[in-house]
Amino acid sequence: MVRALAQGTFDLLHPGHIHYLEEAARMGDELYVIVARSANVTHKRAPVLDGRQRRDMIGALEVVDHALLGHESDIFVPIEEIDPDVIVLGHDQHHDEAAIERALGDRGIDCGVRRASPRDPAYDGELLSTGRIVDRICERRC
Numbered sequence: 531m532v533r534a535l536a537q538g539t540f541d542l543l544h545p546g547h548i549h550y551l552e553e554a555a556r557m558g559d560e561l562y563v564i565v566a567r568s569a570n571v572t573h574k575r576a577p578v579l580d581g582r583q584r585r586d587m588i589g590a591l592e593v594v595d596h597a598l599l600g601h602e603s604d605i606f607v608p609i610e611e612i613d614p615d616v617i618v619l620g621h622d623q624h625h626d627e628a629a630i631e632r633a634l635g636d637r638g639i640d641c642g643v644r645r646a647s648p649r650d651p652a653y654d655g656e657l658l659s660t661g662r663i664v665d666r667i668c669e670r671r672c
């Protein structure tokens with residue numbers, strides 16, 4: 531049983547998220563997803579939705595077997611508990627593959643790291659970014 535692990539913020543779901551999770555699910559037999567704690571999303575605007583709501587939406591997707599909120603301070607704690615065979619990084623996630631592989635090795639976790647592909651818009655105007663959806667809401671509703 532190959533266990534794959536995906537992760538992200540997943541605020542306001544869109545087809546880019548579905549593309550990523552479907553691709554991650556194909557890399558294993560079972561898909562775990564770690565949903566980032568709001569306090570740890572510091573590299574962009576803070577999520578609109580509470581972490582529990584983001585986790586519950588991800589957990590309701592058919593391709594996802596287990597969705598959980600991440601750890602508050604150490605990203606390797608849930609990884610040690612889940613014990614995945616492959617960590618699937620999103621195409622634009624800022625994490626460095628080699629650094630994660632080294633940290634996994636240091637902790638004695640035998641797990642590969644792969645990078646997922648991007649989804650391009652399927653039609654004009656398809657919004658594949660939470661940030662762009664928020665901007666659109668502000669333009670049209672504020």
Ligand SMILES: Cc1cc2nc3c(=O)[nH]c(=O)nc-3n(C[C@H](O)[C@H](O)[C@H](O)COP(=O)(O)O)c2cc1C
Pocket residue numbers: 537538539540564565566567568570571572599600601602604605606608617619620622623624625630
């Ligand atoms: C392997 C891995 C494990 C992670 N585990 C956690 C975690 O336990 N808790 C957390 O808040 N964020 C965790 N993160 C970070 C977020 O999932 C995410 O990368 C970041 O905060 C938001 O990035 P995004 O722009 O990809 O959504 C992890 C990231 C990676 C790559």
Ligand SMILES: Nc1ncnc2c1ncn2[C@@H]1O[C@H](COP(=O)(O)OP(=O)(O)OP(=O)(O)O)[C@@H](O)[C@H]1O
Pocket residue numbers: 537538539540541545546547549550574619620621622623647648649650658659660661662
């Ligand atoms: N268009 C896309 N194609 C493929 N993967 C995507 C796409 N958009 C997001 N993802 C992946 O989904 C995961 C969660 O993404 P995240 O929550 O950062 O969404 P986002 O729409 O990129 O957010 P933001 O617009 O605020 O940067 C990440 O691994 C990211 O690479």
